[in-house]
Amino acid sequence: MRKWFALLGIATVASLLAYNWFRDEALWHAEKHFHLTTLVGDQNGYILLPPEFVAQPFIRRIVWSPDGRYALLVQTVVRINAPDNPQNYDMRHRVLAWNRTTKRLTMLWESERTQTDIHPERDFRFAFYKGAPACLLAVRAPNVELPSWSVYHATLGGNTKTLGRFEDVYFLSPPEDTVRYLVFYVREGGKTSHLYAPVSGAGQLGEPRPLPSSLTKFATYSMLLSEFPENGLWYSDGKRVIGFHSEFKPTESGQLVGEPSSFFLWDPRANREEPIAQDAVRYYSVQPHTFLRTDTVSQRAVHGAHTRTTSTTWLTEGKGAALIAADSAIAQASPQGDAILYVAHGAAFYRALIRLDAKEAQRLDERAAVEPYLTNGKQIGLALMMYTQDYEECFPPNWGDMEVAQVILPYVKSREVFEVDGVFAFRYLMNGQTLTEIESPTETVVGYLQLSNGRVVIYADGHVKWKRE
Numbered sequence: 001m002r003k004w005f006a007l008l009g010i011a012t013v014a015s016l017l018a019y020n021w022f023r024d025e026a027l028w029h030a031e032k033h034f035h036l037t038t039l040v041g042d043q044n045g046y047i048l049l050p051p052e053f054v055a056q057p058f059i060r061r062i063v064w065s066p067d068g069r070y071a072l073l074v075q076t077v078v079r080i081n082a083p084d085n086p087q088n089y090d091m092r093h094r095v096l097a098w099n100r101t102t103k104r105l106t107m108l109w110e111s112e113r114t115q116t117d118i119h120p121e122r123d124f125r126f127a128f129y130k131g132a133p134a135c136l137l138a139v140r141a142p143n144v145e146l147p148s149w150s151v152y153h154a155t156l157g158g159n160t161k162t163l164g165r166f167e168d169v170y171f172l173s174p175p176e177d178t179v180r181y182l183v184f185y186v187r188e189g190g191k192t193s194h195l196y197a198p199v200s201g202a203g204q205l206g207e208p209r210p211l212p213s214s215l216t217k218f219a220t221y222s223m224l225l226s227e228f229p230e231n232g233l234w235y236s237d238g239k240r241v242i243g244f245h246s247e248f249k250p251t252e253s254g255q256l257v258g259e260p261s262s263f264f265l266w267d268p269r270a271n272r273e274e275p276i277a278q279d280a281v282r283y284y285s286v287q288p289h290t291f292l293r294t295d296t297v298s299q300r301a302v303h304g305a306h307t308r309t310t311s312t313t314w315l316t317e318g319k320g321a322a323l324i325a326a327d328s329a330i331a332q333a334s335p336q337g338d339a340i341l342y343v344a345h346g347a348a349f350y351r352a353l354i355r356l357d358a359k360e361a362q363r364l365d366e367r368a369a370v371e372p373y374l375t376n377g378k379q380i381g382l383a384l385m386m387y388t389q390d391y392e393e394c395f396p397p398n399w400g401d402m403e404v405a406q407v408i409l410p411y412v413k414s415r416e417v418f419e420v421d422g423v424f425a426f427r428y429l430m431n432g433q434t435l436t437e438i439e440s441p442t443e444t445v446v447g448y449l450q451l452s453n454g455r456v457v458i459y460a461d462g463h464v465k466w467k468r469e
Contacts, residue, residue, distance in 0.1 A: 038368065041317025043291045045356040048315070048322060048340075054098055055105055057346030059330070060120035064341070065128045065135075066175075068334040070156050071098045071341055072108075072135065073348055074120040093118045095137055097156045100339065100350070106158040109137060127171035127180050132201035133157065136180055138169050151182060153203035163205050172196065172268060175284060176238025181268055183211070196268065209271050214264065215243055234284035240265045242281060243273070290337025291317045292353075296329055313342055324351070370456070370466050373449050376417040377456040377464035380426065383411035384446060385462045388435055395446065398431035418449075425450045435460070 037048040054073075061074035073096040081088045093111040098104070111118070118124075123140040133156040140149050149169045154160040163182070172181035182205070183196045194211040235242050245262045263281055264273045295314045300307055313328040314321045324331060324342050331342035338353050387408050388395060396404050405418045405426050418426040428447045438444050441460035449456040454468040 037322050039315055039317060039320050039322035041291065041320040043317060044337075045360060046292075046315075046317070046322070047354040047356065048324075049352045049354065051349040051351050052103070054103075054341065054348040054350050055096060059343045059346065059348040061124065062330060062332040062341050062343070062348070063126050064332055064334050065156075066130070066335055068336045068339065069100055070128075070133065071100070071332075072096070072126055072137075073098060073105075074124055076117070076120075090115055091117070093139075095124070095139075095154075097135075097154070097158070098341075098348075098350075099156065106156065108135075108154040108156075108158065108160050109139065109152060111139075111141075125169070125171055127173045129180060129201045130176070130178050132178065134201055134203070136163075136171055136182070136199060138166075138171070149184075153199060153205075155203075161203055163199065163203075172241075174239045174268070175234060175286070177269070179269065198269075212243075212266055212271070212273055214245060214273065215241075215266065235265055236282035236284050238284045239269070240267050242276075242283065289335050290333060292333040292337045292340075293317070294324075294331040294333055294340070294342070295321070296331070313344075315340060325349075366453070366468075367466070370451070370454070373420060373451060373456045374464055374466060377449055377458050378462070379412050379417045380408070380447065380449075381458045381462040381464055383408040384458070386411045393435040395430040395433050396428075398428060401426055401428050404428040420449060420451055 039046040039048065055075065056077075058076050058078070059073050060076055061072075063072040065071065075094040075096055077092045077094065079090055079092075081090065090113040091111075092113060094107055095109040097106045097108050099106070118139070118141075125138040127136040129135060135154055135156065136151065137154060138149050138151045149166045151163040151166060151169055152160050153163055166182075166184040167187070168185060170183045172183050174180075178201055179198050181196050181198055183194070185192050185194045187193075194215075195208040196211050197208040198206040200206075233241055243264050243266050245264070262275065263278055264275050266273050293316050295316050296311050297314065298309055298311055301310050310327050311329040312326050313324040313331045315324050315331075315333065316322075324340065325344040328342050328344040331340060333340045338355065340351050340353065342349055342351075384395060396407050398404065399407075402424060405415075405424075405428075409415060418424055426447060426449055430446045435441070438460050442463070444460040445457055446460050447458045449458075454466060457465050457467050459465070
């Protein structure tokens with residue numbers, strides 16, 4: 001037993017040493033050889049690990065769960081039935097759930113074969129449950145008789161059941177409650193009634209209840225916003241809605257214009273209102289887990305006489321940015337800022353992020369920029385060593401920096417090793433000394449490449465070091 005504990009201790013120490021070595025010494029090497037990307041932001045630094053494939057084309061929307069463990073993907077699959085007739089095709093629309101831990105993709109919903117498109121934003125609505133791997137999803141079928149919205153409860157492992165069809169529907173998602181609510185309306189005898197019904201995490205649909213009359217004046221507008229806590233309709237407990245009494249008129253842009261005369265709190269569990277003073281209103285605050293943002297920029301690609309407009313996706317934090325994909329129009333960072341999902345050429349990909357201190361990331365980014373010049377410095381050092389072997393262990397006389405570079409040019413691959421950003425940057429410090437005259441070759445500087453923020457120093461034994469000014 002003691003032997004096993006000893007081996008376990010040695011393995012743990014070795015793992016920690018390897019982890020610290022990787023983070024502190026070899027990330028720049030990994031970036032060069034394994035195509036890692038670094039992002040130096042205003043708050044943090046990030047290392048983007050290589051992309052992993054998630055789903056086949058064509059992915060049209062990405063929605064992360066609030067805890068960052070799952071993502072929903074809206075997909076449209078197109079099938080050409082007759083190769084000689086492109087007009088003979090059909091489509092299937094799907095909602096897929098991706099488990100970030102297991103890397104497993106599960107289908108939650110699939111349409112019938114159709115030639116009618118569905119808009120990935122307007123025609124789908126989602127609500128994740130708090131503390132349970134489940135969600136509500138609503139799909140609006142175009143060009144059908146009312147009711148046109150189909151509502152489902154789905155576990156993110158793939159069990160989906162139908163809750164019903166409705167004329168219009170929204171989800172009410174209290175950020176600190178485990179219950180979700182289905183908000184809809186019915187028309188009877190020319191009269192419209194707004195209703196809501198609780199849906200448990202297990203998918204049990206409760207009895208519909210009338211929405212308070214004070215909320216029905218702008219029910220559609222307020223309930224839509226209530227799906228997103230950051231819009232500020234929730235009280236600080238994350239369970240009650242902040243309502244207000246007033247006459248509001250919608251503008252052409254959909255905004256409501258007016259001043260509230262009094263406030264109240266509505267508890268959807270009990271369907272009860274209680275007045276609250278304006279100075280006692282406290283809005284629910286969602287603390288941002290990340291400062292990361294995704295940004296899509298259009299650009300023109302040119303090849304001879306041919307041009308094409310493409311969309312590039314960037315991951316940004318403050319003024320820092322990192323290129324994610326050169327032909328991508330959809331991307332979403334996880335709520336925790338430790339991963340990104342994006343679509344390139346229609347397919348979905350995932351990249352994990354390692355968060356670093358901003359100064360450490362800046363150092364790694366700087367080291368990556370310096371690495372090509374370290375390689376050039378090593379070539380110059382090797383060339384000087386080869387010269388000494390051919391000339392009785394003597395370094396070249398100091399005829400001048402450019403002249404010495406010309407002398408050792410036959411020993412290097414190209415003239416560019418002496419340049420930095422296209423400008424000659426080699427400085428030579430020796431003057432015909434022999435190797436036997438140098439007491440400590442590992443500490444004797446024979447020359448350097450001058451960069452804007454430091455030097456690549458070349459030593460008499462041929463090794464190089466980066467010294468930042």
